[in-house]
Amino acid sequence: MTASRPKRALITGITGQDGAWLARLLLDKGYIVHGVKRRSSSFNTGRIDDLYQDPHLDSVRLFLHYGDLTDATNLIRIVQETQPDEIYNLAAQSHVHVSFETPEYTANADAVGTLRLLEAIRILGMSETVRFYQASTSELYGKAQETPQNERTPFYPRSPYAVAKLYAFWTTVNYREAYGMHASNGILFNHEGPTRGETFVTRKITRAVAAIELGLQDVLYLGNIDARRDWGHARDYAEGMWRIVQQDEPDDYVLATGETHSVREFVELAFAEVGRHIAWKGEGADETGVDAVNGKVLVRIDPRYFRPTEVDVLLGDPSKAHQKLGWRHTTQFPELVAEMVAADLKTVAREASRIGRHD
Ligand code: NDP
Ligand code: GDR
Secondary structure, eight states: OOSSSOOEEEEETTTSHHHHHHHHHHHHTTOEEEEEEOOOSSOOOGGGGGGOOOTTSTTOOEEEEEOOTTOHHHHHHHHHHHOOSEEEEOOSOOOHHHHHHSHHHHIIIIIIHHHHHHHHHHHTTOTTTOEEEEEEEGGGTSSOSSSSBOTTSOOOOOSHHHHHHHHHHHHHHHHHHHHOOEEEEEEEOOEEOTTSOTTSHHHHHHHHHHHHHTTSOSOEEESOTTOEEOOEEHHHHHHHHHHHHHSSSOOEEEEOOSOOEEHHHHHHHHHHTTTOOEEEESOGGGOEEEETTTOOEEEEEOGGGOOSSOOOBOOBOOHHIIIIIOOOOOSOHHHHHHHHHHHHHHHHHHHHHHTTOOO
């Protein structure tokens, strides 16, 4: 990076978990960061409020633009106005279960939205100057054809979300091959942290553990607790995204920890953080997780959280990222769980005191 002209990045999905981590990382590296945020009837910038700078200051380096991946003209205008060196396409309807309820919207935002952004770059004649990162996902492996999964493992998507992301993956590859774009896919396995969306299973669990501990909730309802995921920390994955974009040649990379754990294990570890040992009783939809000391039911199964088609086991092989990017995850699974529970004990207590439920 030259001293006279800082690099410019455009992040779609800047208000999401990963967008916020990436914005922080790029600002720390001296970038000027432009982010696309959606118009919302309530505040949706909570994850980046601490990065916000008064736009009237000369020193400002973070800029937000209203936009949506379903609106091509708006994407063209934003790319033209911001003239980015790097575009990180993180925006998506990212909830797998919700994608079964909103399949068409998910395809529009996640699949065609990626195409719109790539076309904006092409239409503006920026194919050879912009570097493009696509937020691809381990959900592409779905009904996994081999374990562990690497960059050569065949895809078998199992949800409207994963099918939409498959389209985006191959569109990114096609624009790289057809137009010589520096366009790369990060095939990221699940990554979490204290700012993870509240309806993903890890955060749902850590919030519930905190609320139960604080006497604000009795039971945590979950779906398939035997699903297994390769869970890392989102901060590490933001670093990996940046490294992918810095490579001389565009390419596709798996980012993962190389460990897999069940939802059940996550529940056990999270409750252990507040000193509770979970014993499992019963089977299938009647299974419960009880406090091993006093027998109180803390976890129940609710079939409404089952998915029409499930991804049973994901385990990534990040060897290529280790070798070519020098990237490795730094936060281990137990530390991730501990950090999330500790953060939610504070967050849930604060929320409760704000609405007067804690006196
Ligand atoms: P989040 O759900 O936390 O964030 C998604 C972001 O996309 C939010 O900023 C959201 O805005 C925005 N968004 C949603 N729909 C649109 C739209 N139509 N137009 C513009 N913006 C939109 O996801 P994560 O941060 O966890 O994930 C980032 C990306 O990485 C996603 O594409 C996800 O599919 C993918 N991914 C995530 C993994 C993970 O484990 N976290 C693993 C692999 C891939 P708003 O805040 O207003 O809702
Ligand atoms: P996932 O994450 O589908 O892997 O997608 P999620 O946390 O939603 O589910 C993980 C597993 O837990 C099981 N599960 C539950 N899930 C939720 N949300 N709620 C529950 O109550 C529950 N009970 C059990 C699920 O069935 C599943 O097997 C995430 C998203 O971030 C995607 O955008 C991203 O692409 C992938 O990770 C990699």
